[in-house]
């Protein structure tokens with residue numbers, strides 16, 4: 001069973017996770033050691049990032065020893081596109097903290113087709129060269145995706161290009177001003193990449209996520225629901241609000 005913690009509000013859950021992350025960063029800094037964080041995009045982690053920014057501003061939490069790897073990026077979007085994950089991460093977190101720009105890593109949405117395999121392999125290698133991911137933050141899509149590991153992604157998958165599910169594209173359509181503007185593909189870390197993290201924390205809020213949260217936590221471990229593989233992770237946990245937890249037994 002995946003440990004599940006249920007909170008009254010997303011803000012309460014985000015504060016709890018930010019406190020864990022801050023403790024990890026500070027204890028490593030005290031030893032003069034780096035921390036490698038795996039980061040996620042979407043609406044879900046916004047209160048968590050807001051709390052990290054607050055802790056940086058008000059409590060002096062430094063990210064000088066942090067290296068980050070984001071899960072994924074849309075194909076075809078330049079960094080300055082407001083829906084790119086590069087833009088999202090800088091706008092919501094990196095521009096407001098003291099992480100070193102050279103320690104920020106995201107897959108590129110603009111890599112040429114002939115360079116794609118090398119780009120993905122280099123991303124995997126860089127994670128390994130940094131010592132692996134200490135703590136991977138996740139949201140969950142309504143297809144059960146973590147990162148963009150859509151149905152069919154099994155636990156041997158690593159960083160690669162993926163076709164986005166139509167449900168994922170329709171969920172993203174409002175932000176892009178119509179489904180015709182939503183990229184059809186993305187680059188994402190694989191399930192194996194995520195499973196290799198030493199700790200994994202998945203957040204989910206709201207009643208819309210309740211059915212997929214139930215499948216991920218209580219359903220069979222299957223490539224049809226990539227998040228279900230977290231049942232096999234030795235140190236994974238789900239942080240939910242009451243609505244997202246409402247269908248759990």
Ligand code: GLP
Nearest residue numbers: 041042043044139140141147148
């Ligand atoms: C996108 C991201 C995922 C994210 C999911 C859910 O597809 N690639 O990493 O978990 O959306 O998004 P939201 O948090 O907005 O519900």
